[in-house]
Amino acid sequence: MIRKTIKIVSCFLLINILFDLAVGSGLAVLLAYFFSGTYNLNLYLIILNQLFKLGLLVVFLKYRGKAYREKYGKVYIKTRNLRPDSYKIFIIGLGVAGFGNILLSLFLKVFENNSYIRETLQNLEEILSYNTRFEYALLFISVVVLAPILEEILFRGILFSETKKYLGKKSAIVINGLAFAIYHMNLIQGINTFFMGMVLAYIYYYRKSIKEVILVHMLNNLMAMVMETNYYLALAMGIVCFFAIFLGLKFLLEFRLTKD
Secondary structure: OOHHHHHHHOOOHHHHHHHHHHHHHHHHHHHHHHOOOOOOOHHHHHHHHHHHHHHHHHHHHHHHHHHHHHHHHHOOOOOOOOOHHHHHHHHHHHHHHHHHHHHHHHHHOOOOHHHHOOOOOOOOHHHHHOOOOHHHHHHHHHHHHHHHHHHHHHHHHHHHHHHHOOOOOHHHHHHHHHHHHHHHHOOHHHHHHHHHHHHHHHHHHHHHHHHHHHHHHHHHHHHHHHOOOOOOHHHHHHHHHHHHHHHHHHHHHHHHHHOO
């Protein structure tokens, strides 16, 4: 079972990483040909890649979902609607953002003089930069809307469904977080996404709702963007997110006790 799981995770990561590189390279050539000047081509490249990948996922899920249901008698990706207690998901999302921010801040403080870390931060800032309000809107759509939808369908929907068949709950959750971290292909994001991936897999397992994990992911990414806009706003939201960590942890434990 372990060998089968390693094969699934390896193929999953390889396909997605190669797809991003191949499509990204092709789109980069086209964008460079048609656009020039002060445009942030990386931003346009990312959002076009996300849209293309989502389109392919819709086709894949149509056929894989049918085959999975016929073979196992189960729904491939669980899409349970939001429930009366789904407000807890909002608190958990803030808590995830708060814990991730603390974790990343401590990591950067310890390795602030490391050349790899400085270079990675510079690359991330360049990729996520914008020159106009329109580009900021595109960045917001990419980071807060498209990325959570795409990544949750891929990792909590597809990968978790495929690995959970061969693993226990705990192993599937840890491997999901590890795969999520590896997919981001840099240590800075990997530190946070490993933790976040496990939390999201945990929520998906107990709540049976891809919609709720998408919401948590969206809130996490939204907080990251909000905290970049204004120091005092970032301070206020940081305090809110800090207290949400403890309340969110309480809710996560409740999910385990009330699994249905």
